[in-house]
Amino acid sequence: xxxxxxxxxxxxxxxxxxxxxxxxxxxxxxxxxxxxxxxxxxxxxxxxxxxxxxxxxxxxxxxxxxxxxxxxxxxxxxxxxxxxxxxxxxxxxxxxxxxxxxxxxxxxxxxxxxxx
Amino acid sequence: xxxxxxxxxxxxxxxxxxxxxxxxxxxxxxxxxxxxxxxxxxxxxxxxxxxxxxxxxxxxxxxxxxxxxxxxxxxxxxxxxxxxxxxxxxxxxxxxxxxxxxxxxxxxxxxxxxxxxxxxxxxxxxxxxxxxxxxxxxxxxxxxxxxxxxxxxxxxxxxxxxxxxxxxxxxxxxxxxxxxxxxxxxxxxxxxxxxxxxxxxxxxxxxxxxxxxxxxxxxxxxxxxxxxxxxxxxxxxxxxx
Numbered sequence: 393x394x395x396x397x398x399x400x401x402x403x404x405x406x407x408x409x410x411x412x413x414x415x416x417x418x419x420x421x422x423x424x425x426x427x428x429x430x431x432x433x434x435x436x437x438x439x440x441x442x443x444x445x446x447x448x449x450x451x452x453x454x455x456x457x458x459x460x461x462x463x464x465x466x467x468x469x470x471x472x473x474x475x476x477x478x479x480x481x482x483x484x485x486x487x488x489x490x491x492x493x494x495x496x497x498x499x500x501x502x503x504x505x506x507x508x
Numbered sequence: 509x510x511x512x513x514x515x516x517x518x519x520x521x522x523x524x525x526x527x528x529x530x531x532x533x534x535x536x537x538x539x540x541x542x543x544x545x546x547x548x549x550x551x552x553x554x555x556x557x558x559x560x561x562x563x564x565x566x567x568x569x570x571x572x573x574x575x576x577x578x579x580x581x582x583x584x585x586x587x588x589x590x591x592x593x594x595x596x597x598x599x600x601x602x603x604x605x606x607x608x609x610x611x612x613x614x615x616x617x618x619x620x621x622x623x624x625x626x627x628x629x630x631x632x633x634x635x636x637x638x639x640x641x642x643x644x645x646x647x648x649x650x651x652x653x654x655x656x657x658x659x660x661x662x663x664x665x666x667x668x669x670x671x672x673x674x675x676x677x678x679x680x681x682x683x684x685x686x687x688x689x690x691x692x693x694x695x696x697x698x699x700x701x702x703x704x705x706x707x708x709x710x711x712x713x714x715x716x717x718x719x720x721x722x723x724x725x726x727x728x729x730x731x732x733x734x735x736x737x738x739x740x741x742x743x744x745x746x747x748x749x
Contacts, residue, residue, distance in 0.1 A: 404572060412597075419601035489690045
């Protein structure tokens with residue numbers, strides 16, 4: 393890699409790190425200024441709403457199959473998602489619903505692949 | 509891996525590692541693809557691993573390598589990759605109320621990816637204050653390590669792996685939507701939140717189908733937030749009437 397390319401890698405790495413780190417420094421100062429009992433309220437409401445919605449947006453993106461033209465991949469995604477939700481409803485845990493979702497999704501892909 | 513509050517964790521870093529294991533299903537196949545794409549673009553194995561170590565942001569790494577290979581000016585490459593990562597600015601403030609005063613926290617933010625944030629946002633409030641640093645360190649280091657290891661594996665043997673087990677790369681990434689689903693579902697607590705969450709999911713899916721995924725994430729979240737405020741405004745108006 394050329395030295396210019398290394399500089400580009402470092403600039404991107406430092407920029408990405410600062411975008412993750414500086415808002416924390418800002419928020420910690422804001423919290424420190426307010427009373428200890430108001431720690432949660434120190435966060436502006438729009439920010440506390442936007443955080444969970446960013447995760448939800450990433451969920452939306454990840455629900456679209458890599459081959460959106462294939463009805464099978466949509467079917468497998470839907471069945472995998474239902475399996476995840478059912479196991480979550482029963483166990484209220486983190487690992488088992490994910491394992492069940494992946495196994496079900498994989499089973500639909502494999503079985504449909506054998507049939508096709 | 510229970511999501512209920514746990515206060516008897518003697519080794520929180522180990523619990524963090526255990527609870528971050530579902531992330532690997534999504535991280536490793538994508539990291540293998542990145543390693544493969546990067547060496548095919550003319551980078552060496554250790555250069556690919558170093559990019560994953562330093563930048564550590566999936567989509568922007570693919571864009572970085574793609575733009576460099578396409579001959580784009582390097583300043584534009586840097587600007588575009590940083591623009592993709594802008595969404596990360598809202599993550600750390602959302603965790604801040606649950607972080608202790610330890611000086612390591614700002615450095616640990618290097619590991620604050622979408623997935624680690626989603627996990628930490630659910631779990632940190634349930635942990636005792638003294639357990640949070642250990643838990644986050646364990647979870648973030650496992651995720652980071654798996655990303656670097658997956659990239660190296662992809663750079664060294666990606667072609668062989670994808671030809672040997674083609675389905676594995678197709679099936680394992682479903683761990684990510686599955687995990688996000690588990691993290692998002694408990695937030696359907698009211699009509700207001702349900703509307704905001706559904707709007708966000710549908711918008712993000714439509715943007716992805718339209719090929720504007722990276723713009724779609726902040727756009728979908730902003731639209732969801734607007735729905736949230738619209739319902740709040742509507743409810744207040746009705747109460748006043």
